[in-house]
Each structure stands twice: as C-alpha cells, then as structure tokens.
Amino acid sequence: MRTSRRGFSLIELLIVVAIILIVAAIAIPDLLKSRNAANQASAVGSLRILISAEASYNSTYTLGYSSTLAQLDGNANPSTSDSAGLIDNNLGSGTKSGYNFYYVPCVTPGVPNPGNLAPGPCPAKIDVFQVSANPINGAANGNYYFTDTSGIIRQNNATPAGPADTPIAG
DSSP, X not given: OOOOOOSOOHHHHHHHHHHXXXXXXXXXXXXXXXXHHHHHHHHHHHXXXXXXXXXXXXXXXOSBSOSSXXXXXXXXXXXXTTBOOOSOHHHHHTEETTEEEEEEESOSSOOOOSSOOOOOOOOSSBOOEEXXXXXXXXXXXXXXXXXXXXOOOEEESSSOOOTTSEEOOO
C-alpha cells in the first residue's frame, strides 16, 4: 500500500527562502533610497511653507517676521501673533519627516546652522530670519537645506547649508 506524502521537502523550503532573501537584498536598498528622497522632498516643501507662512505673518500682523516657529503654529481662534495657525504642529515643533528645522530670527548675515546658532539682537520689528533643515541622522540620510528672507532654498549634501550654497532648482 502506498502512502501519499504531503508538504515540501527541506530542499524545496531552502530554495524558497533563498529566493526571498535575494529579492529582499535587491529591494531594501531601493526602499531606503525612496524613503530618503521622500524625506528630502518633504523638507523642501516644509521650507516653502515656512517662507509663505512668514510672508503671511509679516503682512497680517505688521510686526515683521515671527520670532519662533511656535508663533507660526497654533490653533487659537481667532488667530493671534503668538498663535497664528499658519503651519502644522509637527513643523511648529521643529521636527518633521526625518529633519530638524532650526528657525533663527535676526541673523545678519545668514550663516550655516548646525543646530546651535543663537539669534542675533532683535529689534522690535524682526526684518530677517533664516531656517535650516538638517537631516536627523546626518548627511547619510539626506541633504541639508537653508532658506532666509530671500525665499531661495539652498542645499548642501555634506554639511549644514548656508547662504553661499547652491540654490535648488524650481
């Protein structure tokens, strides 16, 4: 009498596992590159939002630019100069999509900001600002970005960006 065998042999299972590992080895680096590219695009988009928010803040409250990101954030109803509601809470906290955003008012001339730049002496009406977007885990995870009152976004792929770095296209 013959008994039927069901299931797979050990060799067949090992071949399937090997194929899965090969596919994963090919796909994972591409997935990481895609995530870094998405974070970089988000950082540039966030800088554009900050430029627009500062222009709106300046024209709405006639106080000049904001002194902190927190002033652009908020959900007060009606909006106030301390809680303008022009940006989302994540960006207002200074961290979004793998990037730290460093907002500094009253820095003339603008300089690269590794995250420890102190604001200059501010007059009653703030007329200059700069924002740096630095990848949380350093250059291995993305470019560094910089913008200021000019509205030009600049990038550097190795160190914190500043006003002398290459402008991005678009």
